[in-house]
Amino acid sequence: MATTSFFERMKMLSAADKALVKAFLIMAVLTLGLGIAFGTTTAFARAGFIEIDPDRAFQIMTLHGVTIFFYWLYFVQAALLLVLVACFSGGDIAIAWRRMAWAGFVLMTAGFISSEGSSLSGLALLYNAPPEIVADYERPAAVFFYLGYLLLGMGLLFVAVPAIWTALKPKFEGRIDSWSSVGFAAVAWAGLLIVSAFAAVNAFASPLIWAMGEGQLSTNYTMGWNLLFHNVHYLPLMATVVMWYVLIEVLTGVKSIFGQRFSKAIFASYLLLVPPTSLYHMFLEPDLAEPVRLAGSLLSLFISVPTVLVFLLIIASLEVHARAHGGRGLFGWIPMLPWRNPVMAAVGMAVVNLALGGVFSFVLIQEQMAPLLSDTFFVPAYFHFLTLGTVTLTFVASLLYVIPAITGRNLWRPGLLARLPYVMTFGLVLFGGGGLTAGFMGVPRRVFDISYDGAAAGAWMTAMAFVGIGAVFMALAMAVYIFALAASLFATPRLARGILAGLPEVQWGGIVPGYQSAYVGPLAVLVLVGGMYAFTAFGFEMIARMPLSASSEAH
Amino acid sequence: MSDDIESDHAAPVKRPITTRKSFVVLMGFSVVSLYFLWAGYGAAPLNIFGTLEAAAIDESAPVPMAGMSMAKAGEGAKAGGGAMGGMDMSGGSGAIDAFVSLTDAFIAKYEQPDGSVRPQMTPMQMAMMPKDERGKEPATEVLLSGYQWGYDPSVIRLTVGKPYRFRMMALDATHGASISTGTASRMIRLRPGVENVQTLTFRKPGSYLIYCTVYCGQGHQYMQAQIIVEPPAA
Incomplete structure (x- = not known):
């Protein structure tokens, strides 16, 4: 492995490679900006802060989900993946088969235009787009909607193949014996992108043909969608922990104390443990067999294992190095981390948000809890901790580091950016607190007018008001981030001598840490598991106290 | 790292x-x-x-059904539903037609002057229905269909403490038929042509909201019905 820093390696990319990465970065920032604008409008409307005509409201909700969940997350992953394989594969610092990757960019952009155009024309299918609710007169618009998703899937394939070849090439040329752990993780990441691409074709080809007026609608859209959706969920989470792994070394110089084989095994465990856990999305299905429900609950317990392992690996490595550099007390080493660096602050808060989202997501994966919480606002409340507070925040942190290297421009106001993760997390706690409470009370997930002519509980609106207040802080933080990213792409002054100055780092690597214990990681996991126990027990107690007892008939 | x-x-x-x-x-x-x-x-x-x-x-093993007409609807539902929540509009149309007929008959039988529906078993039916092995009272059947954008029946009157066997089905697209108790809700998802059967017992009198919790198009948020739970008659 080259000893040159990641930043220096990115700077060594050719102008043509940088142009490709920059194209993906521009689309990532654009889709993030649009998605946050649509999301903020949706949150304000749901909280009752603004009134929108119902048709328009569902259209905006569709645009929010499609833009953020599909296009932002995939454009940014494409950019980061290409940078990682080029810089960590041990060969030339270059992207192989660049033209194919450009074709991927064109396909993904065409998909974005097709999906957004369809939604802007008035189609409000939400991001899962069930064809059963497409009216006959909406079929032409639905053609473009499904076509957009298919183009996105094809584009991902065209990006993932060059990424894998970039990593394979130095092995075939005999320049390396084995991949670095990051190179290995990037290949696994690219492999999962290919799985997503095929899952997209599987889910959307049939509805597209049907919307074109040809052929019958497939009978298993729900199954196809759930397979894709599960991938869309967990692929960004794997990418997130890979970026933590990379960025922590950048920020502290600390390498894993467990060795690269252990890291590779953990990254590989995503491939093993995540795919079988998709059943919990279907617990409310009326014809899901009881053994499948039971097996689904059990398998779901394994979903967090790879992420918890990566967390422990990183925290233990950090802690023993920090202790070797004078860190004292149980938590005394944590303030020694470079928190005034906006990348560190964002990664740190992403970890906190993952814990919060993780605690609540584990309430939902139990089959008997699903009838209490699925399809309620509990779902968006917990997953915003993950999609925004963990995944998006980590990807934004990654862009804060990658963009200056690619554009050669300074970061805009890093001191201010280092404060944003706290603002966003504060907003998320309000949004999530209000939303989780609303979900426990039964507020539906996708309804703008929750008054039901006065038949609904009055407390529903109070809980949703907290969602709106939280969204103010989340939107504020994201707006500043998006401005900073756009400015760093186009407008900030050039880096003096190519150095990204003013970002504090520590250098704890390069020494053998010796006999040091690492307590904080295990302690954090115990707190996490304790939280899961507490909220799961709370859920069971709520079910027991409901003035309604219910049992489903076995199928 | x-x-x-x-x-x-x-x-x-x-x-x-x-x-x-x-x-x-x-x-x-x-x-x-x-x-x-x-x-x-x-x-x-x-x-x-x-x-x-x-x-x-x-x-x-075959799922035992309560009676002849029920078995027909149940078989239809089995034929209509995919193995795991798969949508089947065409294959389920027989089940849907059968369920609509059953629901219409149910409403006609139990409709009250105010338009609500009050399902109840006659003393004769009660005597003929076997109690379960724990000696529990047999459940009274309630049929509910969801469609774009409403429910049939739209007002159901029930008695507190009595078990009701809700047989529910969506007729066109996927819908929810979730029941709000005020402090929490029972989430229920209905697929077209697939029967969802739940035995429900309301422990407190009051008015309970039935609402759609699966996005089903423009009128989604206006889909609602009402369950009025009353104390047992003296």
Whole structure:
């Protein structure tokens, strides 16, 4: 492995490679900006802060989900993946088969235009787009909607193949014996992108043909969608922990104390443990067999294992190095981390948000809890901790580091950016607190007018008001981030001598840490598991106290 | 954090327990222990594999239905539904037609002057229906269909403490027929042509909202019905 820093390696990319990465970065920032604008409008409307005509409201909700969940997350992953394989594969610092990757960019952009155009024309299918609710007169618009998703899937394939070849090439040329752990993780990441691409074709080809007026609608859209959706969920989470792994070394110089084989095994465990856990999305299905429900609950317990392992690996490595550099007390080493660096602050808060989202997501994966919480606002409340507070925040942190290297421009106001993760997390706690409470009370997930002519509980609106207040802080933080990213792409002054100055780092690597214990990681996991126990027990107690007892008939 | 080749190849060094790989792996799997809490609440069996096996054998047995007309609808629903929530509009149309007929008959039989529906068993029916093995009162059947954008029947009157066997189906697209109790809700999802059967007992009198919790198009948020739970007649 080259000893040159990641930043220096990115700077060594050719102008043509940088142009490709920059194209993906521009689309990532654009889709993030649009998605946050649509999301903020949706949150304000749901909280009752603004009134929108119902048709328009569902259209905006569709645009929010499609833009953020599909296009932002995939454009940014494409950019980061290409940078990682080029810089960590041990060969030339270059992207192989660049033209194919450009074709991927064109396909993904065409998909974005097709999906957004369809939604802007008035189609409000939400991001899962069930064809059963497409009216006959909406079929032409639905053609473009499904076509957009298919183009996105094809584009991902065209990006993932060059990424894998970039990593394979130095092995075939005999320049390396084995991949670095990051190179290995990037290949696994690219492999999962290919799985997503095929899952997209599987889910959307049939509805597209049907919307074109040809052929019958497939009978298993729900199954196809759930397979894709599960991938869309967990692929960004794997990418997130890979970026933590990379960025922590950048920020502290600390390498894993467990060795690269252990890291590779953990990254590989995503491939093993995540795919079988998709059943919990279907617990409310009326014809899901009881053994499948039971097996689904059990398998779901394994979903967090790879992420918890990566967390422990990183925290233990950090802690023993920090202790070797004078860190004292149980938590005394944590303030020694470079928190005034906006990348560190964002990664740190992403970890906190993952814990919060993780605690609540584990309430939902139990089959008997699903009838209490699925399809309620509990779902968006917990997953915003993950999609925004963990995944998006980590990807934004990654862009804060990658963009200056690619554009050669300074970061805009890093001191201010280092404060944003706290603002966003504060907003998320309000949004999530209000939303989780609303979900426990039964507020539906996708309804703008929750008054039901006065038949609904009055407390529903109070809980949703907290969602709106939280969204103010989340939107504020994201707006500043998006401005900073756009400015760093186009407008900030050039880096003096190519150095990204003013970002504090520590250098704890390069020494053998010796006999040091690492307590904080295990302690954090115990707190996490304790939280899961507490909220799961709370859920069971709520079910027991409901003035309604219910049992489903076995199928 | 990319590489530490020394850790793979260097001679083993004694480490504190908290930095051993085995400890990290054990901690990583600690989340799985949540299963025991589920089992403690009776929401999961302790003998998971035995239960799965038994349940799988059970699946092959025919599901007993309450009567002739019910069996017809039940068979239709089985034919209409995919193996795991698959949508089947065409294959389920027979089941849907049968369910609409049953619902219409149900409403006609129990409709009250104010338009609400009050399902109840006659003393004769009560006497003829076998109690279950725990001596519990047999459940009264209630039929409910969901469509874009409403429910049939739209107002149902029930008696507190009595069990009701709700047979529900979506007629066009996927819908919810969730029931709000004020402090929490029972989420129920209906697929077109697939019968969802739940036995519900309301423990408190009052008005309960039925609402759609699956986005089903423009009128989604206006889909609602009402269950009025009344004390038993003196």
